[in-house]
Amino acid sequence: MTERILAPFSTIGRRAVALAAGIGRWGMLTAETFRSLRHVDVWGRLLLQQMAKIGLDSVPIAVFIAIFTGIVLSLQASYTFTGAVPLYFVGVLVGKTMMLELGPVLTGLALSGRVGANIAAEIGTMRVTEQIDALETMAYPPVAYLVLPRVLAGIIMFPVVTALAIAVGIGSGWLTALQLLDMSTPEFVRGLTLFFEPFDVTFAFIKATSFGFVVTTIGCLFGFHTRGGAEGVGTSTTQAVVVSSMSILVLDAFWAVTLL
Amino acid sequence: MSIQMNEVYKAFGDVRVLEGFSLEVEEGETLVVLGRSGSGKSVMLKHIVGLLLPDKGNVWVDGQQISNLPTKELYLLRRKVGYVFQFAALFDSMSVAENVGMGLERMKEFSREEIRDRVEECLTLVGLEGLSDRFPAELSGGQKKRAGIARAIAIRPKYLLYDEPTTGLDPLTKAVIDRLILRMNRELGVTGVVITHDMESAYRVGDRIAMLYGGRRRFLGTPDELRSTTDGVVKGFVEGRPELLENAS
Amino acid sequence: MNRTREALVGLVIVVAAVVTAVGVLWLQGATWGRPQVEMEAVFDEVGLVRSGNAVKLRGVQVGRVREITVDPAGDLVRVRFRIDEGVTLPDQPVVVLSPESLFGDWQAEIHPRTRFPRVRFPEPREADVLPGHALPDISQLTAAADEISETMLVLTERVGIAFSEDTAENIASLIDNIEDVTTQLATLVEQQAASFTEVTDDLRQATQGIGSAANQARVTLERVDGLLARDEVESTLQDLAGLTANLRGLSAEMDGTNREFRELAAQVESTFAKVEGMLEVVEAGDGSLGRLLHDPGMAEEMEGAVTELQLLLADIRENPRRYVRLSIF
Ligand SMILES: Nc1ncnc2c1ncn2[C@@H]1O[C@H](COP(=O)(O)OP(=O)(O)OP(=O)(O)O)[C@@H](O)[C@H]1O
Ligand SMILES: [Mg+2]
Numbered sequence: 001m002t003e004r005i006l007a008p009f010s011t012i013g014r015r016a017v018a019l020a021a022g023i024g025r026w027g028m029l030t031a032e033t034f035r036s037l038r039h040v041d042v043w044g045r046l047l048l049q050q051m052a053k054i055g056l057d058s059v060p061i062a063v064f065i066a067i068f069t070g071i072v073l074s075l076q077a078s079y080t081f082t083g084a085v086p087l088y089f090v091g092v093l094v095g096k097t098m099m100l101e102l103g104p105v106l107t108g109l110a111l112s113g114r115v116g117a118n119i120a121a122e123i124g125t126m127r128v129t130e131q132i133d134a135l136e137t138m139a140y141p142p143v144a145y146l147v148l149p150r151v152l153a154g155i156i157m158f159p160v161v162t163a164l165a166i167a168v169g170i171g172s173g174w175l176t177a178l179q180l181l182d183m184s185t186p187e188f189v190r191g192l193t194l195f196f197e198p199f200d201v202t203f204a205f206i207k208a209t210s211f212g213f214v215v216t217t218i219g220c221l222f223g224f225h226t227r228g229g230a231e232g233v234g235t236s237t238t239q240a241v242v243v244s245s246m247s248i249l250v251l252d253a254f255w256a257v258t259l260l
Numbered sequence: 261m262s263i264q265m266n267e268v269y270k271a272f273g274d275v276r277v278l279e280g281f282s283l284e285v286e287e288g289e290t291l292v293v294l295g296r297s298g299s300g301k302s303v304m305l306k307h308i309v310g311l312l313l314p315d316k317g318n319v320w321v322d323g324q325q326i327s328n329l330p331t332k333e334l335y336l337l338r339r340k341v342g343y344v345f346q347f348a349a350l351f352d353s354m355s356v357a358e359n360v361g362m363g364l365e366r367m368k369e370f371s372r373e374e375i376r377d378r379v380e381e382c383l384t385l386v387g388l389e390g391l392s393d394r395f396p397a398e399l400s401g402g403q404k405k406r407a408g409i410a411r412a413i414a415i416r417p418k419y420l421l422y423d424e425p426t427t428g429l430d431p432l433t434k435a436v437i438d439r440l441i442l443r444m445n446r447e448l449g450v451t452g453v454v455i456t457h458d459m460e461s462a463y464r465v466g467d468r469i470a471m472l473y474g475g476r477r478r479f480l481g482t483p484d485e486l487r488s489t490t491d492g493v494v495k496g497f498v499e500g501r502p503e504l505l506e507n508a509s
Numbered sequence: 510m511n512r513t514r515e516a517l518v519g520l521v522i523v524v525a526a527v528v529t530a531v532g533v534l535w536l537q538g539a540t541w542g543r544p545q546v547e548m549e550a551v552f553d554e555v556g557l558v559r560s561g562n563a564v565k566l567r568g569v570q571v572g573r574v575r576e577i578t579v580d581p582a583g584d585l586v587r588v589r590f591r592i593d594e595g596v597t598l599p600d601q602p603v604v605v606l607s608p609e610s611l612f613g614d615w616q617a618e619i620h621p622r623t624r625f626p627r628v629r630f631p632e633p634r635e636a637d638v639l640p641g642h643a644l645p646d647i648s649q650l651t652a653a654a655d656e657i658s659e660t661m662l663v664l665t666e667r668v669g670i671a672f673s674e675d676t677a678e679n680i681a682s683l684i685d686n687i688e689d690v691t692t693q694l695a696t697l698v699e700q701q702a703a704s705f706t707e708v709t710d711d712l713r714q715a716t717q718g719i720g721s722a723a724n725q726a727r728v729t730l731e732r733v734d735g736l737l738a739r740d741e742v743e744s745t746l747q748d749l750a751g752l753t754a755n756l757r758g759l760s761a762e763m764d765g766t767n768r769e770f771r772e773l774a775a776q777v778e779s780t781f782a783k784v785e786g787m788l789e790v791v792e793a794g795d796g797s798l799g800r801l802l803h804d805p806g807m808a809e810e811m812e813g814a815v816t817e818l819q820l821l822l823a824d825i826r827e828n829p830r831r832y833v834r835l836s837i838f
Contacts, residue, residue, distance in 0.1 A: 129347065133345070134411075138362050138366055198533055
C-alpha cells in the first residue's frame with residue numbers, strides 16, 4: 001500500500017537524480033572541452049572540416065526555412081494589421097521577428113536536428129565500435145579530437161548560418177510585401193529601420209552562438225555516452241535531438257528574460 | 261619486467277570480471293593469454309593501455325604505474341604501445357592509408373613521404389598492398405583485421421597487444437599473421453601480449469602461455485608445460501573437452 | 510577535405526560578415542559616402558527625440574539626428590545632426606521637434622522661424638547653431654486643455670456677474686491660447702493614423718464623461734433656443750459652467766490614461782474649438798451678453814460640437830476595433 005503511494009515520488013526522485021547526473025556529465029565534458037584547447041595540434045586541422053560539415057552543409061536547409069518564414073511573416077502581418085495599423089508595420093514585424101526570434105531559433109532547431117543528430121550518431125558509432133578507444137591508444141585525446149572541433153565549429157558557424165538566414169528571411173518578406181501585398185520598397189524599408197537597434201543583431205548573435213554551443217556539446221555528450229550497439233546509437237541520436245531542441249527553447253527564454 | 265599486473269580487480273556493476281588477476285610479461289617475450297569467451301581477456305588487455313582502470317590492484321607498464329599517471333605521460337606511454345582491437349576499430353571516415361598513418365602523424369617526427377612509405381610497407385606486411393585508398397566499409401572482416409594490425413605496428417611500438425589477431429582468418433593468412441608477430445618479436449625486439457583462442461597459433465607464437473579463468477590466472481608456463489599440464493580446467497580448454505572442465509570444477 | 514569546400518566555408522563566412530555589417534549600417538541609416546554637413550541646434554528640452562531620428566525639410570528627409578547632449582552649462586540641450594550637402598535652409602531656420610507618428614518615433618523639422626511667431630526659442634551663443642523647440646506631446650496638450658477649461662470656468666462665472674472691459678481682455682488672451690493649442694493639435698492629429706489601445710474601463714469612463722458633457726451641452730442649447738422667449742440667462746450660464754467643468758474633469762481623466770486617448774483628446778479639443786468660436790462672437794460683438802445669445806451662428810456651432818461628439822461616441826461603440834491597437838511585441 002505505502003509502496004503504491006510512494007511509487008510516483010520515487011519515479012520523480014529517480015528522474016531528478018538522472019537529470020542532475022546528466023547536467024553534471026555535461027558540465028564535465030564542457031570543462032574537458034575547454035581544457036582541450038591546449039591540444040591545438042590535435043584539433044586545429046579538423047576545425048575547417050567540421051565548419052564545412054556543420055556550417056556549410058546547413059546553409060541550404062537554413063535558407064529554405066528562412067525563405068518561407070519571411071513569406072509567412074509578411075503575409076500574416078498584413079492580415080493582422082488590417083485597418084488600424086499602417087502597412088509599413090509589416091516591415092517592422094518581419095525585421096524584428098526574424099532578427100530577435102525566428103532567425104536564430106528556427107535555424108537553431110533545424111540545425112539541432114541536422115547537426116545534433118549527425119554528431120551523436122557519428123560519435124556514438126565510434127564509441128560502440130571502439131574507435132574512441134583506438135584514438136586513445138594512438139595518443140589522441142578523444143575530446144580534443146572529436147568534441148572540440150565540433151563545438152568550435154558550432155560556435156563559429158551557427159551565427160554565420162543564422163546571419164544568412166535572417167538576411168534571406170527579411171529579403172523574402174520584403175519580396176512578398178512587394179509582390180503580394182502591394183507595398184512599396186520605401187514603405188517596407190521604413191518599417192524595417194523604424195525600430196531597428198544594433199543590439200538586435202548582437203542579440204541574434206548571442207542566441208546563435210549559445211545554440212551552436214549547446215547543440216554541439218549535447219550531441220557530443222550523448223555520442224560519448226552511447227552504449228549497446230546500433231540500437232544504442234539510435235537512442236543517443238534521438239535523445240540528442242530532443243534534449244538539444246528543448247535546450248534551445250529554454251535558452252531562448254533565458255536570453256529574453258536576461259537581455260531584453 | 262616490462263608489463264606487470266598485480267592482483268587486479270575489475271567489475272562492471274554486478275558483473276565481476278577480474279578478481280585478483282596477476283601477470284608479468286618479460287622484456288622481449290611474446291606471452292599468449294588464453295581464456296573462454298567472456299572470461300575477461302579483452303578487459304584485461306585494456307587495463308594495460310589505461311583504457312580501463314582497475315578497481316583494485318595496479319598495473320605497471322614500462323616502469324610506470326598506469327592508474328595514477330598524469331594524462332600527458334599516459335599519452336606519451338601509449339606511443340610506445342600498439343593495440344590490435346578485436347574488431348579492428350578502424351576509423352570509418354578515413355581511408356585505410358589514413359588509418360594506418362594516424363599514429364605516425366601524431367608523433368610529428370615524420371614527413372608526409374616517410375609516413376606514406378611506412379604505411380605502404382606495413383600494409384604489404386599484412387598482405388593489404390594496393391588497398392590503401394579503400395575505406396573500412398569496403399573491406400572484408402579479415403581485411404579490416406589486418407588493417408588494424410598494420411595500424412598497430414606502424415608506429416614501431418615497444419609493446420604490441422593483440423586481441424585475437426587471427427580469429428576469422430583463413431589458415432594461410434593466419435600463418436602469415438603469426439609469422440608477422442614472430443618477426444616483430446625477433447627482429448624488432450617487441451614485447452607482445454597475444455590473446456587467442458587458436459591453440460595452433462598459441463603454440464606457434466608464444467614464448468609463454470597464460471590462461472585466464474574465473475577472473476584469475478589459472479595457468480602460466482611454456483608451451484611444453486601447457487602440453488603436459490594436469491590441471492583439468494586448463495587441459496579441458498586446450499583440448500576442447502568440456503567433460504574434463506566439469507570434473508575439475 | 511578538398512579545396513573547393515574549404516573555399517566555400519570561407520566564402521560563407523565572408524558573405525555572412527558582409528551582409529551583417531552592411532545590413533547594420535544600412536538599417537542605422539548610413540549615407541554610403543553621400544556628402545553631408547554636420548549642424549547643431551539648441552533646445553530647452555528635446556521630448557522623445559533620439560539619435561537616428563529623421564531630420565526633415567518641408568516633409569522630405571534630408572538627414573538624421575546623430576547625438577544629443579546636455580550643455581555643460583546645464584540649461585540647454587545640444588542636438589547634433591547631419592543633413593545632405595547642398596540643401597538650402599530657409600531664412601532664419603529653426604529646428605522643431607515633434608512626434609512623427611503615433612508609434613513613438615520623433616522627427617526634427619527645419620522651418621523658417623516665422624512659422625512659429627509665438628514660440629520662444631532659446632538663443633544659441635554661437636552663430637552657426639540653430640535655435641530649436643520641442644512641440645509638446647499630446648499628454649502635455651491635454652494638460653493645456655485642462656488649464657483652458659479652468660479659465661473658461663472662471664470666465665463663465667465672471668460673465669454671470671459682470672461683463673466688463675476687463676473680461677473682454679481676458680477672453681482675448683484666452684482665445685489666443687486656445688488657437689495656439691488647437692492649431693498644434695490639428696497638425697498633429699492630421700499627421701497621425703487613428704489608433705487606440707485596448708478598450709479599457711478608463712475608455713468607458715471617458716466616453717461616459719463625453720456623453721454627459723454632450724448631454725448637458727444639448728440641454729444648454731435647448732435653453733438657448735428658448736432664450737428669446739423666456740429670459741433665462743442666469744440658468745443658461747450655470748449650465749455652461751457645468752459643461753466646462755465636465756470637460757475639465759474629462760481631460761483630467763484622459764491625462765491619467767494619457768497616450769492611449771490621443772484621438773479622443775483631439776476630438777475633445779475640437780469641441781473646445783467650437784466653444785472658442787462661441788466666445789469669439791462675444792469678442793467681436795459689443796460685449797453684451799444679449800448679442801451673444803441672439804447670434805444664430807453660435808447655436809449652430811454649439812450644435813455642431815455636440816453632433817461631432819455624439820458621432821465619435823457612436824463610432825467607438827460600434828467599431829471598437831478601429832480604436833484597438835495590436836500589441837505586437
Ligand atoms: N564496458 C563494459 N561494460 C559492462 N560489461 C563489460 C564491459 N566490457 C566487458 N564487459 C563484460 O566483461 C566480461 C568480459 O568481457 P571481455 O570482452 O573481456 O571478454 P573476452 O574474454 O574478451 O571474450 P571474447 O573472447 O568473446 O572476446 C563480459 O561478461 C562482458 O559482458
Ligand atoms: Mg575479447
